[in-house]
Amino acid sequence: MQAQTIYQDPILCRTLLERLNVALNGRSMRFMEVCGTHTVAIFQSGLRTLLPKEVTHLSGPGCPVCVTHDAEVAAFLDLAGRDGIIIATFGDLMRVPGPGGRSLKHAKAEGARIEMVYSPLDALRLATENPGDTVVFLGIGFETTAPTVAATLLTAQQQRLDNFCVFSLHKLVPPALRTLLDSAESAIDAFLLPGHVSTILGLGPYAFLAQEYHVPGVVGGFEPVDILLALCLMAEQLRDHAPAVVNAYPRAVDNAGNPRARALLEQFFEPSDALWRGIGRIPESGLALRPEYEQLDAVRRLGLCLPDVPPLPGCRCGDVLKGRITPQACPLFRKKCTPATPVGPCMVSTEGSCAAYYKYAEQ
Amino acid sequence: MDAYLLLDAGSGGRASQRLVNQCFLRHFANPLLERLDDAAMLADLTGPLSMSTDSYTVTPLFFAGGSVGTLAVHGTVNDVSMLGARPRYLSCGFILEEGLPLPTLERIVVDMAEAARNANVCIVTGDTKVVPRGACDKVFINTTGIGEIFVTPVPSGHNARPGDAVLISGAMGDHGLTIMGSREGLSFLTDVASDSAPLNRMIEDVFTAAGEVHVLRDPTRGGLATTLNEIAEQSQVHIELDEACVPVHEAVRNGCSFLGLDPLYLANEGKCICILPEEKADAALAAMRSSPYGKEAARVGTVLEGRAQVTLRTPIGGHRLLGMLEGSQLPRIC
Secondary structure, three states: OOOOOHHOOHHHHHHHHHHHHHHHHHOOOOEEEEEEEHHHHHHOOHHHHHOOOEEEEEEEEOOOOOOOOOHHHHHHHHHHHHHHHOEEHHHHHHOOOHHHHHHHHHHOOOOOOEOOOOHHHHHHHHHHOOOOEEEEEEOOOOOOOHHHHHHHHHHHHHHHOEEEEEEEEOHHHHHHHHHHOOOOOOOOEEEEEEEEHHHHOOOOHHHHHHHHOOOOOOEEEOHHHHHHHHHHHHHHHHHHHOOOOOOOOOOOOOOOOOOOHHHHHHEEEEEEEEEEOOOEEEEEEEEEEOOHHHHHHHHHHHOOOOOOOOOOOOOOHHHOOHHHHHHHOOEEEOOOOOOOOOOOOHOOOOOOOHHHHHHHHOO | OOOOOOOOHHHHOOHHHHHHHHHHHHOOHHHHOOOOOOOOOOOOOOOOEEEEEEEEEEOOOOEEEEEEHHHHHHHHHHHHHOOOOOEEEEEEEEEEEEOOOOHHHHHHHHHHHHHHHHHHOEEEEEEEEEEEOOOOEEEEEEEEEEEEEEOOOOOOOOHOOOOOOEEEEOOOOHHHHHHHHHHHHOOOOOOOOOOOOOOOOHHHHHHHHHHHOEEEEOOOOHHHHHHHHHHHHHHHOEEEEHHHHHOHHHHHHHHHHHOOOHHHOOOOOOOOEEEEEEEEEHHHHHHHHOOOOOOOEEEEEEEEOOOOEEEOOOOOOOEEEEEOOOOOOOOOOO
16 A cells, blocks of 8 residues: 555655654653544554654543443443333444443343444434334544534434434543543653544643643644654653644644534533543533433433442553553453453454554564 | 246246246356256366355445356355366355345346356356245355366465565455445445456466465455465464555545545455465566456565564554454455
8 A cells, every 4th residue: 555645655754753853862751642543543554663762652541432431331231221212322332341241232132222323313313213212322422523413413403303312421531631640640741632632622622731731732633744743743842841732733623623513512512520431530521411401311311320330350441541551561451351352441442542452563 | 037036936846947947047058057957967077176165145236346146156266266276167056035026136147147157167056045035135145166276286375484475466455345335325435346356367377477376365354464364373474564565446545544444454356365485476476467357466575484473564664463353344245
């Protein structure tokens, strides 16, 4: 496969690697990305093997499936067993094990009605086709995905569909970054900020990284040249003791983000506390439907609650998500926990960091 | 004939006979089949034989570049050929769903007949079952092929040796992405078509030109990555692939990029992997490129000593593991 674009140009990559080495000048740099697409891009392009030895790559809580909490899985598994309910979900959630290793796949085999959809709008079609049932869309994802769910809610409202609702399990990226920096355990020098999420957020919501924590934050694209440029910028900021939040992906990300998408989000959702797998409760890091949309809110309409569940025995996904350990340091990795038999969520999703290490890292 | 298939057509009575005469015999016409005995007598096969069987079920039945009918012939012809054999005869078993429109069945049979003529094989025996609606998905076809091996020693997945060159006969992922695109109604994938093709003549030419071939495999389900991993395990060698050398059509690359798929794991139905001594590589490549099905043949990697694994050298000069497909990248496609 020939290099597709200038963003994969080997010579440009070499030039940027030299610039990175000059900026580092022997100092170490631990950077964390918080986007599953970045995780995969860094491995798939082979970039990881080209980075200077001073650079440590940490994969943070960047995959929405991976941060879905056991209690949330238990709640939607419980819902899947109810009469008159059709669950509509993105395919990745099907395999996520909840308490006892049970997943939506098991629920489906036992007779629950579960439909995989590519877009939340497909769930509306299910609702129209099954007027006697209630279709519940499992809303997972960060700020990138949530506006499409808001648009779906708007469409449902316009179509006066009364048998559709959303179980909102959405998560917000900036509060998670703050929690990671507040944790004494993590030693993160800089963040590679997620290109997709930033198309919605812009730079504003990340300003606290530099202002309050003096940590550089660089919005990066997903091609090798994009990522290397972002790494150069963060290394130069660290060298110059001038942390800032900057946009190294201007061809896709506007510094102001997408105000229309944010307005749509705000119309239907309000921030709420949320549970993150491996991290726990983070204030104002989730999205709940506003009270006036009770009919569209699965939690209130169907009386859902998140049960207390014990953590998965031996699983260290939480430490992986916080950047405390790399996947290989987990005792279950490659042994009990493989993509075929995932224990924790970081192995389930193709964009999970454990799955990426398993798939791409040479032994 | 009725417009659609009734259960009667699988009863063995007159209705079955009509279907055999008006559809199968008409299109597959050859003296061995026309005898309509319980079995076909193959009197002219010599030497060690290669035999292979495969079942074909695909949605949709027809797609750009082929159909379940072309796959059912090409797939088995190619499998038989991979031992260094000249495919001669095919059997053909149909499992058909009640209510199948007969024009659909006839289109499939016409495709099979044409594919068999192109591959120079005869369909000499067959069977038809009609099952109640819902008991199968429209059409399932099984074909078994038999051919005469013309080389010694025969190529095998166990025979890759350090120093060997790894060749592929063309671009990767066309079939897999075509099926995915037509199944999901992705109208922007207009420039992709299945590579469904018979490789037997090209393979004969490769053997004539190169003389010695260690491994010959067709990277169908699981694609190039999965097949190379199987070879690495069987031969206990490390295979290094150069990603920049692997031909992938631009439309496939763009479609994969859009859908989050990796073309190296997509199925091919008209390509082969050929592993052979370094010094024979140029002759084999030239032979492939002189075939209509091998114009984009390329040298893509090298067999090395070491741990049984496949690694990829990426276009930017990095490297990574190219592992087995875990679960399905795609639903059933062939």
